[in-house]
Amino acid sequence: MKKLISLLLAIAMVxxxxxxFAENTAEKGTxxxxxxxxxxxxxxxxxxxxxxxxxKMIRDMTNDYFVTTTNQGGQYVINETVCGGLSSVxxxxxxxxxTVKINEGLTYNNGEAITAKDFVWPMVFACSPVATEVGAxxxxxxxxxxxxxxxDGAAAAVSGVRLIDEYTYSVTIVADKIPYFFDMAYVxxxxxxxxxxxGDAVELKDDGEGAYIAGLTKEAVEAQLEFARFxxxxxxxxxxxxxxxxxxxAALQATFVINENxxxxxxxxxxxxxxxxxxxxxxxxxxxxxxxxxxxxxxxITDGSQINTALDIIEAGGFEYVEFNRAGYGMLNFQCDFxxxxxxxxxxxxxxxxxxxxxxxxxxxxxxxxxxxxYGTGLWQAQEAEEWLENTLNSYAYDPELAVETLVADGWIxxxxxxxxTEGNVRHKKVTAVEAGDYVHNVTLADGTILMPLIIExxxxxxxxxxxxxxxxxxxxxxxxxxxxxxNQNVMTFTELLNYYYRDGSQGDKYLVPTYGMFNLATNFTPxxxxxxxxxxxxDMVAQGYNLNRLYNDSLDALTMNMVYGVDSTDxxxxxxxxKAYIMLWNDILxxxxxxxNVYITLYxxxxxxxxxxxxxxFNQAILYATVxx
Amino acid sequence: MGKYIAKRIGYMALVFLIVSxxxxxxxxxxxxxxxxxxxxxxxxxxxxxxxxxxxxDLRERMGLNDHLVIRYARWMGLYxxxxxxxxxxxxxxxxxxxxxxxxxxxxxxxxxMSNTIFINIFSTIAALxxxxxxxxxxxxxxxxxIDSGVQVVTMVGYSMPIYIIALIFMFFFCVFWRIFPISGxxxxxxxxxxGWEEFVDMFKHICLPVIVMxxxxxxxxxxxxxSSMIDALSMDYIRTARAKGLKExxxxxxxxxxxxxxxxxxxxxxxxxxxxxxSVIIENxxxxxxxxxxxxxxxxxxxxxxxxxxxMFYTVISLMGSLLMDISYGLVDPRVRVDK
Numbered sequence: 001m002k003k004l005i006s007l008l009l010a011i012a013m014v015x016x017x018x019x020x021f022a023e024n025t026a027e028k029g030t031x032x033x034x035x036x037x038x039x040x041x042x043x044x045x046x047x048x049x050x051x052x053x054x055x056k057m058i059r060d061m062t063n064d065y066f067v068t069t070t071n072q073g074g075q076y077v078i079n080e081t082v083c084g085g086l087s088s089v090x091x092x093x094x095x096x097x098x099t100v101k102i103n104e105g106l107t108y109n110n111g112e113a114i115t116a117k118d119f120v121w122p123m124v125f126a127c128s129p130v131a132t133e134v135g136a137x138x139x140x141x142x143x144x145x146x147x148x149x150x151x152d153g154a155a156a157a158v159s160g161v162r163l164i165d166e167y168t169y170s171v172t173i174v175a176d177k178i179p180y181f182f183d184m185a186y187v188x189x190x191x192x193x194x195x196x197x198x199g200d201a202v203e204l205k206d207d208g209e210g211a212y213i214a215g216l217t218k219e220a221v222e223a224q225l226e227f228a229r230f231x232x233x234x235x236x237x238x239x240x241x242x243x244x245x246x247x248x249x250a251a252l253q254a255t256f257v258i259n260e261n262x263x264x265x266x267x268x269x270x271x272x273x274x275x276x277x278x279x280x281x282x283x284x285x286x287x288x289x290x291x292x293x294x295x296x297x298x299x300x301i302t303d304g305s306q307i308n309t310a311l312d313i314i315e316a317g318g319f320e321y322v323e324f325n326r327a328g329y330g331m332l333n334f335q336c337d338f339x340x341x342x343x344x345x346x347x348x349x350x351x352x353x354x355x356x357x358x359x360x361x362x363x364x365x366x367x368x369x370x371x372x373x374x375y376g377t378g379l380w381q382a383q384e385a386e387e388w389l390e391n392t393l394n395s396y397a398y399d400p401e402l403a404v405e406t407l408v409a410d411g412w413i414x415x416x417x418x419x420x421x422t423e424g425n426v427r428h429k430k431v432t433a434v435e436a437g438d439y440v441h442n443v444t445l446a447d448g449t450i451l452m453p454l455i456i457e458x459x460x461x462x463x464x465x466x467x468x469x470x471x472x473x474x475x476x477x478x479x480x481x482x483x484x485x486x487x488n489q490n491v492m493t494f495t496e497l498l499n500y501y502y503r504d505g506s507q508g509d510k511y512l513v514p515t516y517g518m519f520n521l522a523t524n525f526t527p528x529x530x531x532x533x534x535x536x537x538x539x540d541m542v543a544q545g546y547n548l549n550r551l552y553n554d555s556l557d558a559l560t561m562n563m564v565y566g567v568d569s570t571d572x573x574x575x576x577x578x579x580k581a582y583i584m585l586w587n588d589i590l591x592x593x594x595x596x597x598n599v600y601i602t603l604y605x606x607x608x609x610x611x612x613x614x615x616x617x618x619f620n621q622a623i624l625y626a627t628v629x630x
Numbered sequence: 631m632g633k634y635i636a637k638r639i640g641y642m643a644l645v646f647l648i649v650s651x652x653x654x655x656x657x658x659x660x661x662x663x664x665x666x667x668x669x670x671x672x673x674x675x676x677x678x679x680x681x682x683x684x685x686x687d688l689r690e691r692m693g694l695n696d697h698l699v700i701r702y703a704r705w706m707g708l709y710x711x712x713x714x715x716x717x718x719x720x721x722x723x724x725x726x727x728x729x730x731x732x733x734x735x736x737x738x739x740x741x742x743m744s745n746t747i748f749i750n751i752f753s754t755i756a757a758l759x760x761x762x763x764x765x766x767x768x769x770x771x772x773x774x775x776i777d778s779g780v781q782v783v784t785m786v787g788y789s790m791p792i793y794i795i796a797l798i799f800m801f802f803f804c805v806f807w808r809i810f811p812i813s814g815x816x817x818x819x820x821x822x823x824x825g826w827e828e829f830v831d832m833f834k835h836i837c838l839p840v841i842v843m844x845x846x847x848x849x850x851x852x853x854x855x856x857s858s859m860i861d862a863l864s865m866d867y868i869r870t871a872r873a874k875g876l877k878e879x880x881x882x883x884x885x886x887x888x889x890x891x892x893x894x895x896x897x898x899x900x901x902x903x904x905x906x907x908x909s910v911i912i913e914n915x916x917x918x919x920x921x922x923x924x925x926x927x928x929x930x931x932x933x934x935x936x937x938x939x940x941x942m943f944y945t946v947i948s949l950m951g952s953l954l955m956d957i958s959y960g961l962v963d964p965r966v967r968v969d970k
Binding site for chain 1: 660661662663666668669671672673675676677678680681682684685687713730731732733740741744745797800801804805808811812813814815816818819914915917919927932
């Protein structure tokens with residue numbers, strides 16, 4: 001027994017010793033960023049290999065000097081810190097040449113000068129078959145004139161990418177990608193050190209026929225690329241506001257300090273927060289992690305209950321928050337080429353049977369709203385057209401009676417035996433053989449009449465709180481049953497759901513059969529609002545996974561194509577006209593029912609001043625403007 | 631003995647091949663398309679014809695158009711690789727390529743494996759050093775208050791899910807008393823002057839996960855040792871030893887414990903082999919980068935080469951473990967011959 005007591009005392013002593021170590025080391029001036037996505041450790045430019053959200057943030061913190069970039073509202077602007085001149089000309093063959101003049105005096109974090117070569121080699125590399133051989137997902141050869149020939153080995157240089165002098169280069173974009181409203185994105189290039197990324201064995205050259213990388217083979221660059229992708233430390237060469245001085249792979253922790261050579265972002269803004277550390281935040285324990293100082297910054301809290309927890313932490317002191325709207329929404333997505341959901345009236349009726357305001361309020365716990373079209377309130381287009389959106393669009397406010405009227409007007413007036421619909425039964429509609437298709441629930445009467453029942457097969461992913469709430473409020477709702485509508489929930493894995501959604505025959509023949517008319521999914525928009533091909537009617541493209549709503553409408557297709565491929569980037573007025581026309585038509589046809597658009601919050605320490613964030617203005621951009629309170 | 635081991639290794643190779651084929655086939659039965667997943671993020675930036683061309687090229691490069699048996703043979707290193715036409719599979723030491731991390735699996739596994747081993751070594755040693763003496767003590771003092779108390783505590787520890795234990799311990803040790811850090815293996819932004827500082831920092835971070843893992847494993851082994859010892863203590867030779875006037879310590883440790891060890895030895899070896907396997911729950915709760923979490927990440931992201939590599943590694947460990955257990959029987963108990 002004495003020994004047991006001795007052991008307990010020894011344990012108590014060890015505990016009290018370790019208690020001294022466990023003090024919170026977060027100091028004022030150091031942002032410890034809790035990331036809900038763990039760091040993957042691949043810091044290659046763009047998404048050459050991987051597309052992890054936290055890795056992207058790290059890349060963006062350490063690599064800037066984009067020639068064109070997006071501003072706080074998500075609109076493309078010229079980065080005057082980097083670009084001393086940007087001109088463009090449309091060539092007789094329809095291609096477009098951009099000529100870029102780089103400002104002198106820019107340097108990497110190691111003091112080496114940045115010249116036009118540093119902007120050009122990544123474009124040439126993106127046209128090279130070596131990029132594919134090393135596993136990079138680069139498609140530059142499809143964008144630049146002469147890129148495909150270089151990729152195929154038919155040309156020794158990329159004729160559309162030219163190194164004009166030490167600080168000037170030009171890029172020619174292929175004709176079939178011009179005009180394009182977001183063509184500024186084609187010159188959103190930024191510099192990388194060829195020595196750091198590809199090594200000493202290669203060199204960028206232009207002998208007058210176009211730019212090329214001399215000595216570029218898989219063997220020559222593979223090892224250096226592998227090193228450069230995953231390396232962190234003082235010797236990592238980059239040109240962004242921060243230097244990635246350490247990445248601890250075992251602890252999944254990245255540490256940044258200010259890059260003293262950074263000349264500023266497109267507004268000349270430089271960071272003043274000395275140190276940023278990224279650590280992993282766990283969904284189940286993030287609140288305790290913040291309370292105990294494991295991190296002091298939690299970005300983009302999306303869930304209503306988590307937001308309320310965050311507000312309790314803020315109330316206790318030491319933290320502030322910023323709120324912003326999501327540039328996207330969760331929705332019910334219809335497939336419109338078979339079954340009841342092929343009929344516009346049915347889609348309208350489903351929208352009218354769901355109290356979307358109540359749904360959004362319940363799901364987001366007060367931190368969200370409803371949109372009435374394919375946009376998020378964070379989009380600059382939506383902000384510019386805010387009043388128009390509010391006054392013009394049909395909000396499909398909860399109205400079961402109107403839902404019934406809509407269905408009756410569309411012919412959903414029969415019972416399964418062909419008699420007039422009576423309460424308590426599922427509504428049926430007389431349909432043609434083409435409309436009927438092979439829908440499993442169809443009923444054929446003795447006289448050959450085909451009746452389609454208003455039974456919607458709904459594919460919903462497992463462990464999904466949206467699905468659960470939808471089931472209660474819509475599928476099992478009394479108003480739905482009373483209207484004669486039956487919605488069958490089919491719970492499956494998300495992979496299975498996607499296979500049905502894509503009708504992916506490569507995964508099994510059963511997926512080729514149109515089975516589910518309704519899916520609950522979510523979407524987010526990027527600053528380049530480009531819906532071209534989303535409504536294509538080309539069967540080959542549809543088979544490839546375009547137009548997943550399977551809604552074939554000439555106007556939708558034309559509007560979305562013209563919106564981006566029929567308008568020059570200098571003409572935002574025409575672009576907005578197309579955008580509004582598209583939104584209005586979409587709202588009428590209703591291929592989706594937007595359910596909720598969240599309001600997000602970011603929690604930050606109260607000593608941080610001037611921190612502003614929105615859906616297109618991320619942490620890596622916003623932190624440049626933040627300062628430490630005196 | 632040598633012949634027996636050689637024969638067992640031959641069986642192990644056969645079992646390994648069967649298991650590997652079954653596992654590979656099972657994962658390939660899951661309806662998913664790695665090529666589509668790979669290109670999905672780029673879809674909006676490509677024109678349809680470009681997307682289709684890239685998709686077909688990628689399927690070809692990934693070997694997805696080949697028959698399952700050919701893909702399996704290629705993965706094992708029994709069939710030429712799509713790109714370099716060489717034999718470059720599991721049998722040649724190539725554990726595969728992680729589609730999620732875009733890196734060789736062996737490199738992806740390095741850091742989580744060392745974390746897992748580091749944590750498990752401590753928890754295994756701690757658990758064995760508590761459970762064995764405790765089990766013996768309870769058996770010797772069977773029916774006394776302390777034995778009953780330990781039985782209750784071990785039963786609670788045995789019955790309670792580990793995530794509940796983790797959350798309760800976390801609340802008291804991290805949030806309430808602030809004794810241990812709540813997550814990770816390193817203080818955020820810490821710069822160490824030397825390796826010892828780094829070790830101490832890591833040690834304090836893993837203390838609580840180790841305590842939780844130890845606590846959760848106390849119940850089973852303590853009760854196992856206790857019952858084994860009770861059986862041994864009831865034997866005639868113990869009565870004889872006591873009758874001879876041997877000291878109680880000698881009776882317990884030299885006579886009873888050596889005999890009680892026989893059934894316990896398999897569990898002890900099993901525990902030591904488990905130092906390679908991570909705990910999904912513990913690692914996710916404490917934000918530790920270990921094998922359990924990596925396995926979970928691999929499964930969630932349909933990264934089958936990574937998951938298969940981990941599973942084949944555990945298959946080898948299990949096969950070797952069972953061989954080791956059989957051999958250890960012979961070593962511990964001379965009556966058992968393991969040469970047939």
